[in-house]
Each structure stands twice: as structure tokens, then as C-alpha cells.
Amino acid sequence: MTEDLRTLAEPTFADLTTLRVGGDMDTLVRTTTEAELIDAVRAADDAGEPVLILGGGSNLLVADEGFSGVVIQDQRSGLRVESADSCGGANLTAPAGHSMDELVAEVIDRGWVGVESLSGIPGTVGAAPVQNIGAYGQEISGSVANVRVWDRGRGRVRTLSLVDLDFGYRTSMLKRSTQMPHSRAGEPGDVDPRAPWYPSPRYVVLDVSFQLRIGTLSTPIVYPELARRLGVEEGARAETSAVRDAVLELRGSKGMLLDTGDQPDYDRWSAGSFFTNPIIPADLVADLPEGVPVFPVRTATPTTTTGPALGTIDPSVVKVSAAWLIERAGFGKGYGVDGPDSAARVSTRHTLALTNRGHATANDIVRLAREVRGGVDAAFGIELVPEPVLVGVSL
Helix, strand or coil: CCCCCEEECCCCHHHHCCCCCCCCEEEEEEECCHHHHHHHHHHHHHCCCCEEEECCCCCEEECCCCEEEEEEEECCCCCEEEEEECCCEEEEEEECCCEHHHHHHHHHHCCEECCHHHCCCCCECCHHHHHCCEECCEEHHHCEEEEEEEECCCCEEEEEEHHHHCCECCECHHHHHHHCCCECCCCCCCECCCCCCCCCCCEEEEEEEEEEEECCECCCCCCHHHHHHHCCCCCCCCEHHHHHHHHHHHHHHCCCCCCCCCCCCHHHCECCCCECCCEEEHHHHHHCCCCCCEEEEECCCCCCCCCCCCCCEEEEEEEECHHHHHHHCCCCCCCECCCCCCCEEECCCCCCCEEECCCCCHHHHHHHHHHHHHHHHHHHCCCCCECCEEECCCC
């Protein structure tokens, strides 16, 4: 790692995450080329230092004690269009550091279809396939063609296809590789006795290639709330620009956008949805209280390989609203462990977001998350799964 890239970390995680909590970092490396990114990861791995790849900091909760390792932030941006025609659609590639929302906006401006419902999601392109980000019935897996990665285990660049990525609901092979045991470079299958890859995956995203459709009508609107906002029937299409506007309005009303105003909006000091929506066997729905919202679960792999496309509905399982479970378990909007003046509270606009009210610590967020998670388990026998990456903390 070159000395001019490796700097003593002046910012803390509270400065670089949307929750605005977390302690110091030993070293922060900001890279501007692919070669610098690979060199930074490789140098840290060779030195036996833990590596944390930091994107937009919107899906991250780090302990107040900070992180003893190397934090690497990819600052590359810019889209590269390989082709765009009525036959093959639009094929483009973006580096991992590119803003995801800026990509969505540009795709819509160019007259391409496939990511419009992902408008307003903070973070970077590199994080999108790791988490298989999704919102309002659309997931990034429906438009990803392939992902180029640095394989820390084998010490080389690889291109992973849609099949290799093995997408699922808010997960992927990339995310699951965080728990893979180390393997020595050049010796596939030879397991290193060190701990699993943590807190960053074995596969570090370099860039993501997308396959989109040319047009101005969206993919089918399958999320009821979005369909109502657009004034269309479920399964119908709408102008992509109108979908973006509607999604941004919905996200804004729930405090699910970045806080960029002059006055702080503490409902936006969050990691977005703190828990994923539980997926349960369909035959267990009858055991839940009456009125619980359930949604169909689609396979993450699209029905066609020419993208973008939705997956098929899996009739054996359903998705249960975590927000509904949280509220019915007694954790309404604005709830705090220490009462209405709590430093960390459930959002006043959406019960799925846990928020920093301006002076919370990571421990405050963890206390609240544990209470909510335990309360839902006690009330309904369902264990909520945290969505953010947890570093130095556990629930």
C-alpha cells in the first residue's frame, strides 16, 4: 500500500455513517483507481490486518470502541456504457464507489428501465449486489448482469455471473462469503486456520455490470403502496420518472432518505430498515394475529436472462411485515428504551427504522435493537434479523 494513500484516520465512524455513531478507526485509505483499491486490500491482508470496505456508511453499525484495522473507501465514479440498442437493451458498468441513487437517476434520464423503484436508496453501487438491495417490489438482482471482484482468497480478479452470485432476499454469495474460512492464495480448498473473512467479504466488489431495457415504462408495479401512489393497478407499468418521484415521496414521508437539510431531521439519522422482513412458511400464517400484512416472495433470480425482470412467486413462503410486528409488540413510533427523551428511538415515521436523536452512541442503538428484537420474539415467536453490518457489536 503506498504511503500517500495510507493516512491516519481523522474522521470517526460517527462522521462517516448515516447512523452517526461509532468510534475511531486505526487507518483510513481512500482509493481513486482500481489498482489502488486492490493494492490496499492486498497489503492489509498480507499484514494480517482486518479490512472494512466502507461505501456510503448507510448500512453499518460500528461499536463505540471503533475498529482496529484498515478502513478502505473506494471513491471512483462514472458510468461506462457498453451498448444501448433496441435489440440487446442497455448494458452499462459502474465502479463500486459510484453513488447508487445517482446511477438510478442517470438510467432514468437516459430512457432505460430496471432500477427505478430503487430510487433514494443511499449507499454505493459496490454494496448493492452484496446486500441485494431492494425496495417497493424491485431488487437489484433483477438487473445485474455480472460483478467483477477481487478474490482475497485466491489473490486475483474474477468475474461472477448471475448464477455465481446466488442472490436471495437481502443476501448474496458475496455477503455470505464474509463467513467463509480463509483459504491460502494459490491453494484452492486449503483452509487457513485464521478466523472467517470479517467484517468485509472475501470478494471485494470492483464494478457491477447491468443489463437494462430501453424505454420509459417501468417494470410491473407489484408493491401495493406504490401502485396506489401512482394511481395504477398492481402489475401495471408507469413512466419511470413518475415511479422515481413517487418512490422518493414515499421514502421521504418515512424518513428513509439521507438528511441533507440545514436543520437535522433525526428520523433520517438511521441505517434505514434495521431489520429484514421475516420470511416464514406459508402454512404458518394462520398462527399469526389477524391483520398481519403478508407479501408474496419472489425468487431473486429473474425469470429471463435478458433483464430486467421479476422472479417467480414462491407459494411455499410469505414475507411478513417486520414493521407491523414491531408496532404490535409494543414498540410504536418514537419508542425509546429510556422513555421519550431516549438518545436512540424508533423513528417517529416508520417503526422499521431505529434512529439516533442527535446524541446517541452505538451502545444506545444496540440496547434499543435488542429490546425490539426480544419483544417481537416474545410476542410472536419470530426472531428478527438485523439488516446492517454489525462491527464490534452483536444483538
